[in-house]
Amino acid sequence: xxxxxxxxxxxxxxxxxKHVIEQPGHYIFEIIKPxxxxxxxxxxxxxxxxxxxxxxxxxxxxAKTTAQTTLKAVGFDKSTLIMKAKILIDPDCQQTxxxxxxxxxxxxxxxxxxxxxxxxxxxxxxxxxHAASVTQIPEEQIFYLTSRGISRRTAEDxxxxxxxxxxx
Amino acid sequence: MTNSNIKKTxxxxxxxxxxxxxxxxAGYKHITKPGLTEGTIRExxxxxxxxxWMLDIRLRAFRQYQLLNTPPWGADLSGIDFDNLxxxxxxxxxxxxxxxxxxxxxxxxxxxxxxxxxxxxxxxxKAQYDSEVVYGSLKSVWEKDGVIFLSMDEGxxxxxxxxxxxxGKVIASNDNKYxxxxxxxxxxxxxxxxxxxxxxxMPLQTYFRINAELSGQFERxxxxxxxxxxxxxxxxxxxxxxSSTSLHSAVVEIFVKPGATCQYTxxxxxxxxxYNLVTKRAYVETEGKMIWTDFNMGSKVxxxxxxxxxxxxxxxxxxxxxxxxxxxxxxxTGSKAVHLAPYTSSNIVSKSISKSGGRSSYxxxxxxxxxxxxxxxxxxxDALILDPESRxxxxxxxxxxxxxxxxxHEATVSKVxxxxxxxxxxRGINEEKAKKMIxxxxxxxxxxxxxxxxxxxxxxxxxHEMEGxxx
Numbered sequence: 121x122x123x124x125x126x127x128x129x130x131x132x133x134x135x136x137x138k139h140v141i142e143q144p145g146h147y148i149f150e151i152i153k154p155x156x157x158x159x160x161x162x163x164x165x166x167x168x169x170x171x172x173x174x175x176x177x178x179x180x181x182x183a184k185t186t187a188q189t190t191l192k193a194v195g196f197d198k199s200t201l202i203m204k205a206k207i208l209i210d211p212d213c214q215q216t217x218x219x220x221x222x223x224x225x226x227x228x229x230x231x232x233x234x235x236x237x238x239x240x241x242x243x244x245x246x247x248x249x250h251a252a253s254v255t256q257i258p259e260e261q262i263f264y265l266t267s268r269g270i271s272r273r274t275a276e277d278x279x280x281x282x283x284x285x286x287x288x
Numbered sequence: 289m290t291n292s293n294i295k296k297t298x299x300x301x302x303x304x305x306x307x308x309x310x311x312x313x314a315g316y317k318h319i320t321k322p323g324l325t326e327g328t329i330r331e332x333x334x335x336x337x338x339x340x341w342m343l344d345i346r347l348r349a350f351r352q353y354q355l356l357n358t359p360p361w362g363a364d365l366s367g368i369d370f371d372n373l374x375x376x377x378x379x380x381x382x383x384x385x386x387x388x389x390x391x392x393x394x395x396x397x398x399x400x401x402x403x404x405x406x407x408x409x410x411x412x413x414k415a416q417y418d419s420e421v422v423y424g425s426l427k428s429v430w431e432k433d434g435v436i437f438l439s440m441d442e443g444x445x446x447x448x449x450x451x452x453x454x455x456g457k458v459i460a461s462n463d464n465k466y467x468x469x470x471x472x473x474x475x476x477x478x479x480x481x482x483x484x485x486x487x488x489x490m491p492l493q494t495y496f497r498i499n500a501e502l503s504g505q506f507e508r509x510x511x512x513x514x515x516x517x518x519x520x521x522x523x524x525x526x527x528x529x530x531s532s533t534s535l536h537s538a539v540v541e542i543f544v545k546p547g548a549t550c551q552y553t554x555x556x557x558x559x560x561x562x563y564n565l566v567t568k569r570a571y572v573e574t575e576g577k578m579i580w581t582d583f584n585m586g587s588k589v590x591x592x593x594x595x596x597x598x599x600x601x602x603x604x605x606x607x608x609x610x611x612x613x614x615x616x617x618x619x620x621t622g623s624k625a626v627h628l629a630p631y632t633s634s635n636i637v638s639k640s641i642s643k644s645g646g647r648s649s650y651x652x653x654x655x656x657x658x659x660x661x662x663x664x665x666x667x668x669x670d671a672l673i674l675d676p677e678s679r680x681x682x683x684x685x686x687x688x689x690x691x692x693x694x695x696x697h698e699a700t701v702s703k704v705x706x707x708x709x710x711x712x713x714x715r716g717i718n719e720e721k722a723k724k725m726i727x728x729x730x731x732x733x734x735x736x737x738x739x740x741x742x743x744x745x746x747x748x749x750x751x752h753e754m755e756g757x758x759x
Contacts, residue, residue, distance in 0.1 A: 195691075211676065226691030229661070239682040241701050244673040249700040250682070256691040 166199035195231035220250035349461035349471035436481035443479025477507035544576035574600030595624030598632035613646030622652035642678035
């Protein structure tokens with residue numbers, strides 16, 4: 121795999137935060153104070169022949185920190201989505217909780233997705249998980265909407281809009 | 289289960305002190321000089337009396353090996369001193385029956401707990417003593433059906449056309465540095481051919497061990513399962529104790545023809561100074577099914593990612609992977625699923641345990657090609673981490689090149705919960721026993737898939753490894 125050429129951007133987190141990633145890119149979140157809670161959310165779309173890459177590192181450098189990361193992406197046409205995310209927990213960061221979700225929706229058969237969710241855990245007392253999925257829109261959902269008189273195109277748009285919304 | 293199996297289970301787990309697994313290398317019939325040159329390869333090939341095309345494959349692989357680099361990812365391999373390894377050892381001539389096996393070889397097998405009576409129960413026992421199979425028997429019932437179960441060297445001698453057709457066809461010699469090395473110096477391993485429609489009901493088994501100090505073991509296996517046939521192949525490993533670092537680098541190629549099923553089970557319990565670098569891959573045709581059951585407990589470093597190329601419509605791949613990393617160990621294992629055809633599915637379940645400063649990593653690949661529509665892939669990795677010094681990693685790569693797929697990946701990391709321990713201890717179970725119960729419960733789903741005697745052995749091994757883990 122090609123090495124990412126994106127310049128990393130470090131975000132220091134020292135208080136409870138809700139962070140929304142607006143643009144694709146390479147982000148390193150360093151959680152440095154014990155007891156902090158962080159929510160990270162991102163929703164990206166790629167159209168035409170675009171390649172969009174999002175590379176997120178959640179680095180726990182203190183004990184008792186909690187992070188919830190949700191990364192969503194929709195790929196149209198001939199686009200390529202690259203979603204890399206890593207949870208890094210340093211030694212002696214006891215009672216850390218970190219959860220990562222990567223969800224990719226591909227709307228065209230020529231759209232590609234690469235999902236790499238990594239974990240590197242150097243402490244034992246942690247709760248940590250990640251999940252990644254790549255799917256298309258379930259046909260049942262489209263059917264439900266189109267059977268109510270909504271065109272396929274509009275139905276797809278509605279589902280994508282709902283998918284990309286930030287959920288609490 | 290019969291007595292013989294229980295006897296075997298009692299004697300094999302590493303409850304023995306490490307020195308009991310130690311044997312000298314005196315009495316070898318043939319040992320090559322340490323180091324590897326083109327001459328060594330010509331020497332190996334000449335001793336085996338191989339056809340010229342095999343020597344050509346070996347020499348080409350050797351040139352590729354010299355050009356290829358060590359992978360930039362994965363475990364630390366700097367401890368291997370390639371120049372000081374011996375690349376070929378020949379223990380003794382092949383014998384026809386167990387009685388003819390020399391006493392010192394027999395003694396080694398007795399220590400490993402392979403009772404003679406087991407032959408009557410199991411399909412056929414092939415035991416690899418160092419580089420060549422010294423003993424093998426196969427029930428005549430299956431020989432009648434045309435099942436071939438030989439050492440790779442015998443296979444090459446007796447069925448050169450079959451070997452030529454399939455050798456190196458799913459794992460090219462330049463696939464990676466260690467596959468190239470194996471292709472250049474391979475010796476031993478199994479050759480299995482299951483004819484069309486034949487179902488082998490009991491598992492075929494082999495035992496591999498490394499004996500001589502500093503010997504590399506480069507076994508090469510080829511399994512061909514013809515249309516509609518079915519086989520379960522079991523490979524168990526244990527190695528004796530020796531001081532310097534040794535290398536084991538195997539290549540296993542499997543061909544699963546339309547509608548066929550192959551299960552390949554590995555119990556890897558090498559001694560903890562061995563580098564275990566293995567390439568295993570299956571090529572699965574229409575509606576074929578490949579199951580890898582891969583249990584790694586021993587060795588210093590293991591890098592092994594059994595994979596399948598799902599090349600025919602509706603092909604299925606399944607991997608059950610378990611790793612236990614203790615002090616000084618790094619288990620870098622996982623699975624690779626390449627979906628090339630529509631309606632194919634893959635299912636990977638991995639469980640790992642890290643303790644006493646050990647490191648276990650899951651490294652996997654799911655690739656779904658543009659034309660492989662309606663594919664399903666599910667990857668689940670659970671890791672248990674038992675103390676603050678240990679480490680666990682998950683490195684999955686998912687490359688999806690069309691949208692009519694369902695790909696899922698999940699991973700969790702946890703420790704033995706205080707509430708779980710409290711529950712058990714409040715019922716009068718001591719901490720060590722409680723921890724063992726929880727760990728055995730963690731892997732129970734996978735252990736259930738093993739043949740009975742191995743499942744018992746597995747539980748005992750885990751118990752043994754867990755001893756003294758209460759801080």
